[in-house]
Amino acid sequence: MTARGESPEIVFWVGCAGSYDDRYKRVTKAFVKILQATGIRFAVLGTEETCTGDPARRAGNEFLFQMQATSVIQVLNGYQVKRIVTACPHCFNVLKNEYPDLGGQYEVVHHSQYLQELIHEGRIKIKEGGSYQGKRITYHDSCYLGRANEVYEAPREVLASLDADLVEMKRCRTTGLCCGAGGAQMFKEPETGRKDINVERAEEALATGAGTIAVACPFCMTMMSDGVKAKNKEASVQVKDLAELLSESQGL
Amino acid sequence: MIQQIAFSVVLLVAGFFLRQRILFIRNTIRLGKENTITDRPGDRWQNVLLVAFGQKKMFKRPLPALLHFFIYGGFLIINLEVLEFVIDGLAGTHRIFAPWLGPVYPLLMNLFEFLAVAVMTACVLFLLRRFVLKLPRFWSAEMTAWPRLDAALILVTEIILMWAILFMNASDQLLQGQHEHYTATGRLFFSSFLMPVLNGTEVSSLVMIERFCWWFHIVGILGFSVYITYSKHLHIFLAFPNTYYARLEPKGYIQNMPVVTREVRSMLGLEASTAPSGEPGRFGAKDINDLTWNTLLSAYACTECGRCTSECPANQTGKKLSPRKIMMDVRDRMEEVGKRIKRGEPGFEDGKSLLGNYVTKEEINACTSCNACVEACPVMISPLDIILEMRRYVAMEESGSPAQWNSMFQNIETNFAPWKFPAADRFNWSKENS
Structure with missing residues (x-):
């Protein structure tokens, strides 16, 4: 695109999970389908994209984080990227809040916010009677979207557009319980304790009686899916990302 | 008249002890690293009024x-x-x-x-x-x-x-x-x-x-x-x-380390290497003097209500981590070092440190950085900042992170992803059928 002198409306930052994780690749594809159906001119960095360095920073390895971040910023600045949309709250947080310290100034939005925006602007035309109409859905807040950046309503508004029966867990929004994967926990076994955090959270989600647990983060996706499996409920309860739910509901 | 004299004496004695303790606490807080906080005074006063004076966060x-x-x-x-x-x-x-x-x-x-x-x-x-x-x-x-x-x-x-x-x-x-x-x-x-x-x-x-x-x-x-x-x-x-001094950035933000930025930029040839001025500081926090003064102040502001710990996902599922304990440990260590200095002894050379003698690696490794503790605190203390500073020390000064994190670091270095997948496969999803 840049070579052709065109500039995209957004750069879709796919993230490592969205690129490599078999489950989350389905989210990437669902989001791309929505973008294509809506006629958004978007770009991805493809093989030029790399890890933002976020897990290294959360685990304490500041050197590795900054090495990584500095080269990512060189790529992004090289393409004169202005607006980034990502389906990963961890990438979202680090790109939005921490890259400016290192010379990377972009407008960064999470895909939940972007979908909300497209719905508001009428660029996504919600069809009546989607496949989730009246179905019970509960939304699990991701820490890096919720408490970390105070994005609580955008994902809920996207879900509301499905005309589903949205039920809240006891711990939600500011008091939402973490899935257990944040702070680089995704990349190691948990410390010894009574219980795994994701099982605790999955139990809470199952208690709502919802057939669908909606998530907006690749790590939450893994943790909640594993938690549901640990309770042997994977046959009756599905864990899905907002983009998947929206694209299914729209029959894309 | 006797009562007046007696009262004056009582007042003086109380004043004397109070002054001693206030000076002690001030000196102990000053053991922390410098940190100039002068930005956004309006927002800061608003926090004082709403959160401290108005007790807004208590009403959760x-x-x-x-x-x-x-x-x-x-x-x-x-x-x-x-x-x-x-x-x-x-x-x-x-x-x-x-x-x-x-x-x-x-x-x-x-x-x-x-x-x-x-x-x-x-x-x-x-x-x-x-x-x-x-x-x-x-x-x-x-x-x-x-x-x-x-x-x-x-x-x-x-x-x-x-x-x-x-x-x-x-x-x-x-x-x-x-x-x-x-x-x-x-x-x-x-x-x-x-x-x-x-x-x-x-x-x-x-x-x-x-x-x-x-x-x-x-x-x-x-x-x-x-x-x-x-x-x-x-x-x-x-x-x-x-x-007043609490952080105003979004909770997800982690403070940058400019020392590392300079080093990284010179390694990548983006900047001429500048000779480090003064003695090289420690990366991250091992003891209380590696934390900023306002972090130390927050340890004295903690009243051990435990709302942080009761919201902590790690603590709720039986892990050793308790954000309240982190704050209590910081304060205990401050008092210990402060007392040694007051006695004229070298404060920190007692073979002890915050990390190791008070806080263990098991505790800091268990944190999911979910910010539940920060959100829960009625007076805007961040135990998370302390945990992350200690992780930095462990990773950069000791290379003592958990083995699985070290593999993750290695994957990022070699494959530019936290998992062991070849960088060339990153765009393969676009060719797969959904």
């Missing part, structure tokens, strides 16, 4: 918030009475404000009495919650003998001090008209219920009771103010500056 749990608000209001307003106590004590007068305030005085006194009763009720209910209902957050592992005793002492002292006010007012009312020293105050509602208990007592004994209560109350308050400096109760003062 309405019942304790209401009870706490009574004690807090009582503290703020009854202190006006303490001012009168001090003037009376020094000048040998009695209720010096009464003639000045005229009809407002009995109104004020009745308000004080109402607050005294409210404070007592709240304290009794708090004691019941703590020691009879045994709310789990007051009995978790870090709530050892001293923190539990500290909490009980504070609540019991407040109850006794309030009783002293009410008994003093009751005997005072009986003395009015019988003794020319006692100015008329009009009926004081709550304490008048105590008057029958004292009815029939001789004037001289009533004076004794009134004086005893007066002395008990003022010496109690002065003693309590010194005690507070050793106690978790210090939050009544330091919560205010703590909310």
Whole structure:
């Protein structure tokens, strides 16, 4: 695109999970389908994209984080990227809040916010009677979207557009319980304790009686899916990302 | 006259000890790293007003918030009475404000009495919650003998001090008209219920009771103010500056390390390498002097309410991590080092450190950085900042991160992804069918 002198409306930052994780690749594809159906001119960095360095920073390895971040910023600045949309709250947080310290100034939005925006602007035309109409859905807040950046309503508004029966867990929004994967926990076994955090959270989600647990983060996706499996409920309860739910509901 | 001299001596002694402790605390906070905080004063004052003064974050749990608000209001307003106590004590007068305030005085006194009763009720209910209902957050592992005793002492002292006010007012009312020293105050509602208990007592004994209560109350308050400096109760003062200096960035933001930025940029050839000025500092935090002064201030502002720990996902699922314990550990270590320095010993060379002797790696490794503790804190303390600084020390100074994290680091270095997938496969998803 840049070579052709065109500039995209957004750069879709796919993230490592969205690129490599078999489950989350389905989210990437669902989001791309929505973008294509809506006629958004978007770009991805493809093989030029790399890890933002976020897990290294959360685990304490500041050197590795900054090495990584500095080269990512060189790529992004090289393409004169202005607006980034990502389906990963961890990438979202680090790109939005921490890259400016290192010379990377972009407008960064999470895909939940972007979908909300497209719905508001009428660029996504919600069809009546989607496949989730009246179905019970509960939304699990991701820490890096919720408490970390105070994005609580955008994902809920996207879900509301499905005309589903949205039920809240006891711990939600500011008091939402973490899935257990944040702070680089995704990349190691948990410390010894009574219980795994994701099982605790999955139990809470199952208690709502919802057939669908909606998530907006690749790590939450893994943790909640594993938690549901640990309770042997994977046959009756599905864990899905907002983009998947929206694209299914729209029959894309 | 003797009473005036005695009171002056008491005031001086209390003042002396108070000054000693305030200086000690100031010096201990100054052990922290420099950090200049001058940005966004408007937002900072707003936090002081809403969060500290207005107790906004307390009201996430309405019942304790209401009870706490009574004690807090009582503290703020009854202190006006303490001012009168001090003037009376020094000048040998009695209720010096009464003639000045005229009809407002009995109104004020009745308000004080109402607050005294409210404070007592709240304290009794708090004691019941703590020691009879045994709310789990007051009995978790870090709530050892001293923190539990500290909490009980504070609540019991407040109850006794309030009783002293009410008994003093009751005997005072009986003395009015019988003794020319006692100015008329009009009926004081709550304490008048105590008057029958004292009815029939001789004037001289009533004076004794009134004086005893007066002395008990003022010496109690002065003693309590010194005690507070050793106690978790210090939050009544330091919560205010703590909310002022609290971080304003989104909670997900981690402070940058400019030292690393300079080094990385020179390694990548983006910047000429600049000779490091001064001695190379430590990366991350091993001990309290690696933390910023405002972080140390926050340890003194913590009143061990445990809302952080009760919201922590790691703690709730039985891991060793407790954000409250992190704050208590920081404070304990500060006191330890501070005392050594005060004795003229080298403060930090005692073979101990915050990380290792107080906080273990198991604790800091268990954190999901979910910010539940930060969100929960009514006075905007961030235990998370401390945990992350300690992780930085472990990763960069000791290379002592968990093995699985070290593999993750290696994957990022070699494959540019935290997992072991080849960088060339990153875009494969676009060619797969969904």
